[in-house]
Amino acid sequence: MIRDFPLPDLGEGLTESEIVAWRVAVGDRVELNQIVADIETAKAVVELPSPFAGVITALHAAEGETIDVGAPLFSCDTGEPAGEADAAAPVAAPTPSAAAGADGAGAADEAAPADAREAAPGPNLVGYGARDEGGPKRRTRREAALAAELVPEVPAASIAEAAPTVLEPAVGTERPRSTPPVRKLARDLGLELEAIAGTGPRGLITRDDVERAAAATGAAAPGAAADDAGAQPLATAAARPAETRIPIKGVRKHTAAAMVRSAFTAPHVTEFLTIDVTETMELVRGLREDRTFAAHRVTPLAVVAKALCIAARRTPEVNARWDEDAQEIVQYAGVNLGIAAATERGLVVPNIPGADGLTLLELADAITALAETARSGRTSPASLTGGTISITNIGVFGIDAGTPILNPGEAAILAMGAVRRQPWEHRGEIALREVMTLSLSFDHRLVDGQQGSQFLADVGVILREPGRALTMV
Structure with a gap:
């Protein structure tokens, strides 16, 4: 069957x-x-x-x-x-x-x-997530009959006068299949897709179908006025530059909704700290040059991530979420560290579960694997949920500082800026040092200014002198 x-x-x-x-x-x-x-x-x-x-x-x-x-x-x-x-x-x-x-x-x-x-519910298939007992089902005859009452019929006379490509809409059918640019063209021409027969694969309505229907009904094309000899002056027609329209969907659509929800729900506060990270950079270079660690790609991001995990233990308020329904602040026992990754499909923030329990080398390996998976577009939905605090590395784009927006459901996000070699006071003298600016945004409902400042200061201390981490664990 x-x-x-x-x-x-x-x-x-x-x-x-x-x-x-x-x-x-x-x-x-x-x-x-x-x-x-x-x-x-x-x-x-x-x-x-x-x-x-x-x-x-x-x-x-x-x-x-x-x-x-x-x-x-x-x-x-x-x-x-x-x-x-x-x-x-x-x-x-x-x-x-x-x-x-x-x-x-x-x-x-x-x-x-x-x-x-x-x-009976269907099987819980591989990759489908939790089984949905009340998932979408095919419409019943009663629903189809109700849809038939809501869809107006096209008079037979109008069908006879129309071109062969214009058909009566089928009662109770789904939305006609077409692409976003074709749907926009139909809207611009004042045409209903339900009245157009698709000639593409499996009935897909193409641009040619819409243009043929427009010619049959006498609808003017969007650029027809510009071709008319008595149209507006060329200077007016050329005043508006050409534009490219990109459908809002997928990751971009999800990110936009999440950022708006976060920005207008959580009261953001951002603090900045500029520090000398010369010793951190020397540590990174030393690990890269040591053949013992050749299999690991240790980066400044990995060191910052480790410093964040250590500092979060000392200030648990930054590793928490606001439960509006229960009117409770939920503090997490461990850190699921989100790493913001820019991909061709948009921004995603997969997380590393139990990041606070990993060594520096294990954390470096996890970040490398996470980045490779994100770039290939194979990040699983499961790894995009459950994060507790995040890092975004804006320094890779040459940016010094910013005001990052919280990942929804998290209390803090740390942005690390570019490492720049510049004059800096060191041991009472001016010397060329490697300097970085950290930007911390936090939810002021969960994190007070003192707590946010203490957390940021702890991260700064570790990056300034990595050996200090031994006194914090």
């Missing part, structure tokens, strides 16, 4: 996702839990496995297209006999035993009532 697989909520409360790449094509045979597509969520690119084995019969979305959670993603012929019980729940994913036996349903499955099987 043919089974439709709807796009699931991958454990992040998503409403939509973008198809980054298909790993299969129509006609391919897939096995249970075989990766079929790369899906871009609001936080990361996730590999999506198939919940059953069989032959792919249809791909319902093109690469680069954004679809809603619950909408059909692909169809698969599982080879199972199509019965009335199976038809009653075409969206439900097969149980592990049914997926393993692709030749037919088991005797117990045949005997199970249709209502019980329809109510």
Whole structure:
């Protein structure tokens, strides 16, 4: 039988996702839990496995297209006999035993009532996160009938007068499939996508489809006025520069929402400290030159991260969160250290669990692995949640200081600036030293000025004299 697989909520409360790449094509045979597509969520690119084995019969979305959670993603012929019980729940994913036996349903499955099987949750597939007992389901006939009442019918006379590409909207259908630029073009021309037939793959509405529909209805193209001999003067037409529109989606959309929520929820305070980090830089260079540590990539960021973990033990208020519902301040026993990483897809902040229990070398290795995973776009959703305090390294861009915005749910974030060689007072004399500015933003509901200042000062002491860390642990 043919089974439709709807796009699931991958454990992040998503409403939509973008198809980054298909790993299969129509006609391919897939096995249970075989990766079929790369899906871009609001936080990361996730590999999506198939919940059953069989032959792919249809791909319902093109690469680069954004679809809603619950909408059909692909169809698969599982080879199972199509019965009335199976038809009653075409969206439900097969149980592990049914997926393993692709030749037919088991005797117990045949005997199970249709209502019980329809109510049973699907398997918790690899990479799907927690099972959602109330996930999206296919619309019922009653819902489709209600949608039919809400969608106005197009008079038959208007259909006869329209061009062949203009069709009556199908009752109860999903939103027409198209890309964001095509939808914008249709809006600019005053056209409804529901009235346009798509000629692209699997009914995708293309730019040519919209332009043909516009020509048939006499709609003026956005640039038509500029081509008219009696149009406005060229100077006026050229006054506005050309622009590029980029859809707000994926990581950028999630980051924007998170930053707005953080900025207007937590009262931010930012403090700055400029310190001499010459000894820290000498420590880093010494470890890099020592063949004993050749397998480890120790960086100034790793040393700052270690200093932060030590300082957080002395000032636990910075490693906490505000529980609005319970009206409590929750202080964490350990540090899950978030590291802000700039990627081609936008800013992500994966974290290192239990960072306070790692040695400097282990922390350096964890940061290296985290950065490589983030750059490749394979950061898992799980590693993007659960952070308790964060670091952002703005120094790699040549920036000295800034006012970082808190990662939502955290009490503090530390920004490390660029290390610059400059004149500095050292042992009563002026000498060229390596200097860095630290910027600490914290939530003033959880962290008082004295506590934030003490934490920042402790980090500064360790970076100024790394040996001082031995007196703090």
